Amino acid sequence: MQARRTFRRVAVIAVAIVILAPLAVIGLFLASFDPNSYKPQVIAAAERMLHRPVTIDGRLRMNLSLVPTISASGITIANPPGYADADFATLRRIEAKVALLPLLRHQLNILDLVLVDPVINLEYGPTGTPNWELGPGGGAGGGAAGQPAVRPARRAAGPASPCNRSRSRTAPSPITPPPCSSR
Secondary structure (H helix, E strand, O other): OHHHHHHHHHHHHHHHHHHHHHHHHHHHHHHHOOHHHHHHHHHHHHHHHHOOOEEEOOOEEEEOOOOOEEEEEEEEEEOOOOOOOOEEEEEEEEEEEEOHHHHHOOOOOEEEEEEEEEEEOOOEOOOOOEOOOOOOOOOOOOOOOOOOOOOOOOOOOOOOOOOOOOOOOOOOOOOOOOOOOOO
């Protein structure tokens, strides 16, 4: 009887260690993880991708869940030299929901991207080149050595229109879309 009780105690302690040890490690990681320590790498990656100076004045934040959300505030993307406006775009905040499993493999798969209060200044430069053509000499760039490859976005369902409000969020715009027709 005493041996059985001792065995039961040892088994309970072993199971508790097997379960609690990984939870403790995860807890320590979460308590010590600071996404702002990656801010220089994030800015450098954005600048490589856009071929323009990028600044992030606010903090980077990460909400961990099955679909983690990464957010940054105070983002500015500069125009190339020679344009009338110094900034191509400013955003109060940007939020990206990312897939968890690719993130664990050090890959970034953005599921949903929300731009909060974007101000985008579209203009032609002194040579007639529009500022919305990104990359060296125009084009979207990416895929070259040391640069992330950009794949086209895919929509899960439905047409991309202002009438399809179930899957998208829209910001106030000075452009009035055509009225939605009921189908």
